[in-house]
Structures are given as structure tokens and as C-alpha cells.
Amino acid sequence: MSDDYKPVLRPGSDPLVFFPLPGADQQAEIAKGHIMACAIAHALEDGELVVMGANSLLPMAAARLAQQTHAPNLTIIAGASGGVNTLVEPLVPSSGDYANLVAEAVLQFPEVLMLQMSGHADAFFAGGLQVDRHGNCNLAYVGEAAHPTLRGPGSAGVPWAQQSARTILYTTSHTRRVFVPKVDFVSYPGWNAPTHSAQRGGPHLVVTPLAVMDFSDSGEMRLASLHTGVSLEQVRENTGFDLVLPEGDVPTTPEPSTLELRLLRQMDPDALLTVVV
């Protein structure tokens, strides 16, 4: 082993080499995953610091895309593995994967949490078993504490997303089971939390397979755009509360540009983005 130790991707360091996901080789024209990644990418700005949590394929694709288009000075921290400005390619589904360590620096996980808890991050990504009209997220359980009907994984690092300047919520499932009037447990606090200020703490964007939502001045979830081919009725049917509607016609979420699609396919030759949603 030499001093200039450099991690090299080897056979066996990519699960897809040995364990292909079903359908991973199917390249859809434009997949929901592509549209969602682009919507998140457009919400990230040059010079910002973004921190990924678990299961972060979509935000990782988005942040890498932002770096390669409008935000060359964006800094990405790949949550679990601690990789800073990872060049992971092909994209991998696990945030703790060794592949994320093709990077500029490797932080210990407590250091990642410290950055998150101290408010260094400009954007963090969250989601959960349930999301409600104020953007509260639940990762703990559905039902009553004593008799939950669904036990989730636990709140993990998501409570500290509120320390970031902005939180972007995303979910790969837009249903009434996820979008409920009121969450059963608050892992991440939405806009009705007692100490949120208008500037900091609350969620700013919600990206789903059907639509993009933001929040009204009173902190209620508002439809911002519908993805191509999705009707307003479809979103209403799959949302457990009344979304605030924008004035006038509801815009369509921009389709990925030719360049964006090429970049996404380049970093994702296994087409995970086409099967993640």
C-alpha cells in the first residue's frame, strides 16, 4: 500500500454487478425519476452545501446534475458514507456504499451529523411514511403509539433537517396513505411547528411522482406543477387533504432538457432512476 492511497472501484464494490435489480436494464424514454431529479436539481443553487440522508438515490442524482449544469460550486455530502463531493458513477441505491468514497474527502458519520445539527447545510432532504399538509414528516409509526399498525424505521437524522436553511421533501409514492391530513408522529416538523420562523426550518418543496408542491404564506402545501400526463384530479384523488391551488392554470413540471437527460443517463447507466419510482 502506498502513501497516495486512492480508492478504486473494484468488482464487488457495486451491488449491481452481482445482484442486478429487476428491470434495471430497462431505459425508459423519460422516467418519473428523471423528472423528479430535475425538479430537485432546479431547487439547488451554486455555492450551497447539501447533505444526503439514507436511501438518497434521487437527491444524489439531482445534486450531481446541479453540479454539472448550473451549480459547479455546490458541495455534496453523501450522508452515511461521509463522502464529500462524491463522483459516484454509476449511481448506487445505498447512501453508505463504498462507491460514494470516490470523493474529495471522507468525514466520519458523527461529523456529518454535527454539520447537519449546527445548521451548516443549505439543503437537506426528507420524507417518510406520512407527510401532512404542513409538511410534517413521520418515520416512526402509523397509528397509536401503543398499537401501531405500521412500524417505521425510526426518525434517524431527519429531525435535524430543520436546522438546514431549506428542506426538500420527496417521496416515491404519492398516495393517500402517505399524504395524510395530520401525521401520527412528528419526526420532522412542518410549518405549524411552534418555533419555526418564516425564513428557516420549514419545508420548501415537495417532489413526488405526480407533482411538485411548495407552501403558501400560511404554511399549507400548495400545488406548484403537475408532471406531464398527470391530471389535477389524479393528484386530488391521491392526496388525503385539500392542496392549496395556484392562481390560474396549474403549470406543467418542466421536462428534462436533452442535456439534463444525457447527464442523468451518463451517471446512471444501470437506469436505477427508471425503476426507483
Add this chain to the structure above:
Amino acid sequence: MEAVTPTPARTSKVTSVEEAVARLVPDTSESLWVGGMHMHNVPMSLVRECIRQGKRFETLYAGPSSSMAADLLIGAGLVERVVCGYIGYEHMGLAPVFRRAVEERIDGVESVGLREVVEADSGSMVLALQAGASGQPFAALPPGLGNTSLPAASPSFYRVVRNPFAGTEALAVEAIRPSVALIHCQQADEFGNGIFKGSPFTDRLLALAGRTVIMQVEQLVDNDQALRYPAQTGVPGFLVAAVVPVTFGCHPTSSHRYYNYDDVHLRLYMQAAETREGFEQYLAEYVLQPEDQEEYMRRVQNQDWGAMRESDT
């Protein structure tokens, strides 16, 4: 001048997995924290051996993000109370046994013996571990957690303190010093100087905070490796009670740079564990019956160990 050779030889900490668990893990421990994160760097051989030997843990710290280790220990009925930051399998799904233990409990009592789930979060758990490593009685938390359901749900874990400087209220968590800490380094010398070939995750802190630290390694290396590149030694040997070399010992989780997680086997487990009977069968076949790692590996049918082995550094 003639060089003088020191006469007493330094003691090797290399131990078999059976002996390390038998000798260093009490039959009932106050608490356990297993290192690694998600499906990565989890010292699964040590976990399986704890189950084989029926070691019980009053509290399991499942954080910052745990997966199969927590699921197996809970399912085997060896955990009374779990402090839950995260138990799951990222993109692969929720933890089947943990789910059943909570969802199917009758009158608050679950048949596998899990009596309490303490709702917690990864950040607070790591600050508590840091306090434990530093000898602080507790750790004050950054503001904001009062906006969540956590403090009300877990009044034993989160307490209100007064910030003596600002005169305001803050939340705090008690220091954690796990009785037993199981960690994994890809390499170590016989004295326990552990080298991470990938991410250290939370395991350097865990080695500082744990009362008894057992290190499972993929490969024993010469002491020269540590001496030549000491900055790469993530865990100095004096913190470690035993070094346990096990090839593919983290399977089915990964060992960074040596092999990745085996998601075929993880799915096999997750599907089997959907039912109580399926879980018992898995436990018998892959945990209780195999006498050693070689037998475990023989039983893992789908794995091309040879192909994985070539990825050794």
C-alpha cells in the same frame, strides 16, 4: 553501541469469535451497540455468535442506522429494550422482525421479549455517545427537537435542562457508554490497531465510548502496516479487548473495499422473516446450526465467494 532487545513479548489480542464472545460478553449485559451503518461494515459474525451463545442485552442502541443485526437480536428474543434511531434496510425496505415485534404485540407485551421501544434520533444518540466517551454526564442538544414528537414520546431519553449561560431551556440526553461495543475494521494487527479501508462511520467514537470493545476484522496485517501509516489507524489497539479475524464476517452486509452487501441474501432473509416460522427457520439454518463461519458460508447458496475474494486489497 549494541541495540538492546526488549525481553517480554507484547500480548496478541487475536481471539476466535467463539472465545471472544464467551469470555468478554456477559450472559446478560446492560447494553450493546453494534457498529457499521445500514448494510455496511456490520460485524455480523460477532452478532451471530452472541445469538448462538444466547447472550442477552437489556438495552440495544440501534443507531445511528442499524439493519439486520438489530432485527436478528430482537427476533432471537435477546433484547428487552431498544433505543431506536433507525432500524431498516434503506431502499430495500422495512425491518420485518422489528415490525412484527411492535405491530403484533398483545396488550403491550410482545412474545419475543421486546418490552420497550424508545423513540430516539441518530443525532442525539451520537451526541450521547460522544458524552459517554468524554466522561460528560449528559449532552445538551441543539435547538429544534422540541418541534418534534420525540421528547414527549421518550421522556426517559430526552430531558429538559436549563442553559446556565443563556438562561433558556434546552433538551439533553444522558451519556451512553455501551457495556459491549462490536465494531469492524477491514484490517488490524494482532494488537488491535484497526485500519478502516473505507468509511469509519461512527465506529471511532464507539471504540472510545464502549466499555468492552470487540473488533472483528477481515484481514490480519503486520504491525508494520500501522507503524508505517499511523494516521490510517482509526482505532488504536489499547481500546480493543479482542481482535477477531473472520473472512467475509460482515456478510450479508458489506465490508468497505473488500466486498459489497449481498442483497440477494438480504432479500432471502427479509422474505423468510415475513412470518415468525420463516424467521425461526432462517435463524436455525444460518445462525444457530452453523458451527463456524465456513459452515455459514457453505449454507449461503447463491454467493460466489471466489469472485468476491478477488476484490481483496
